[in-house]
Amino acid sequence: MLDSIARLRRFNRVVTREIGALDTSYLGRGRPLSTARVLHLIKPEGTDIAVIRQTLHFDSGLLSRLLRALEKEGLVVVKSDPADRRRRIAHLTEAGQAEWQVYDQLGHDKAKAVFDRAGSRQQALIEAMDLVATVLLQDELVIRDADPDDPAALSCLSAYYRILLDTFASFTPEMLPLPLPEAARYRSPDGAFLVAWSDDLPVGCVSLRPLEPGVGEVKRLWVHPIARGQGLARRLMRAIETRARELGMTRLQLDTNTGLSDAVALYRSDGWTDIAPYTTSPSNLWMAKRL
Amino acid sequence: MLDSIARLRRFNRVVTREIGALDTSYLGRGRPLSTARVLHLIKPEGTDIAVIRQTLHFDSGLLSRLLRALEKEGLVVVKSDPADRRRRIAHLTEAGQAEWQVYDQLGHDKAKAVFDRAGSRQQALIEAMDLVATVLLQDELVIRDADPDDPAALSCLSAYYRILLDTFASFTPEMLPLPLPEAARYRSPDGAFLVAWSDDLPVGCVSLRPLEPGVGEVKRLWVHPIARGQGLARRLMRAIETRARELGMTRLQLDTNTGLSDAVALYRSDGWTDIAPYTTSPSNLWMAKRL
DNA sequence: GCTTATAACTGACTTTAGTCAGGTAATTTA
DNA sequence: TAAATTACCTGACTAAAGTCAGTTATAAGC
Structure with a gap:
């Protein structure tokens, strides 16, 4: 334990020095860091200033002042929200x-410099960073609706397809088109597409069609x-069942393969039972659940 | 690449929030953070204030002021270095x-809380952190002399022994005693023991005996x-050869095993040649190099 | 319609961190 | 031994971040 704390401190020292510099790269444009961070949080379509305040944990007065400074520079315009005219929304001007x-590029360059230094161990570095971030964010996994054509959905699907291709010889890339050919059937009110997020990284998905x-x-x-190993698959299944109920469904079906033994065990333990085949394809197991 | 930068930013956000809190845990004792960090850098035997300045990258005036504040609180006494009375050494009072x-415990508790949250993935978390830190520190590997009884040396040796036990059935734990029975022969002026450091983590060793x-x-x-994969083994070998020359040696020998193929390849490419057996044990290859 | 709550703003203030221009004493160099 | 350098100190200053009390406009509850 003592040793691991020393190692955590080492990690802490190094990371605050190297990666913390990502933020300070926002300096050097004649603007304080906090002002630059506020600017970089404003999206093209405008951002509710309450969101900025929560993200940066800023005092209401402090954020006001920073926004006034950005307005004076002609970079930002703050307008009242038509839906609730007490609320205000920050918009970027053309400038x-x-x-x-520029700020986005600065951060991008700095990040690239970190990866370049990793040389041949770039992939290992990214995976280690993901693991650290995921462990620290494990209590904050969020499941949200997504459009099946959304980049996050597509990235999940292509990862899922890669597993199928690697696991089953009978699958061919042509059988797994992207984007989905019947995307509309996975949209409300017909069906649903759920994506699980860890911060802004998509880490899971599940879909439902009629x-x-x-x-x-x-x-x-x-x-x-x-x-x-955190029960995310079960959470996704529960979420999609809830969504199915909301769509008025009373019964769910799925086809799978006994080769995906973890998934099958999950289905069984969550009340799914075997049914007669209703598809061909590489499936060899069919299940259903009454809602 | 775009994806990996998004993942780096996610890592950055999470880590600055979670691990950065290790430092801010130093707050809450009625003392500014920088003052607390200075205090925590002072070792029981006293610390040269230049070392503190370099570690924290503080201006000379700033550090002076912080030390005066700690003196006024009765926590620290700064004395002149007898060897060079311009230099000053900070000592801790009893208070x-x-x-x-207290500060050490605060940091300790905070670190433990991080690991506790990792649950069953604690070991994976530590390894990922090590990897990140090591990659970012790879240009800063330092090789230093160590005492063979030093904890760092012992931790290297026990890791080395574990490899031997895992690789060769002919080794038994009794053949690999710790600490070394003939430690004195690995100390100057007879021999040497070198340890490679990445920040304060020992990441390599090599030893020399007459x-x-x-x-x-x-x-x-x-x-x-x-x-x-960073050429550290070669650097260690070069360093121990230099040390051998300094000790007046003109010839080096070693016994190894062809099962350790990476090591053997390194020796050969660095000018070592096969010689007749001079030990028994699990060795099956003996080499020498003229200095 | 009156009261209360909410969202944001303004101005005054403090703390922290950090810079800079001297100054002193000790040491090293020429 | 004089001049230059080094290590540290002090005082004056600035910028950035953050806090707080009070104000205004809007929305929600009764």
């Missing part, structure tokens, strides 16, 4: 968008390797 | 030592898994 780009009135099919359950 | 303990006048034997070359 502000240009400056935002089969016949009152019956839905669960497909494409996937959990990122760095997020396994 | 200062007590306060130092065989007969003018002839030395290199033993126990080890490199931590997280530090492999």
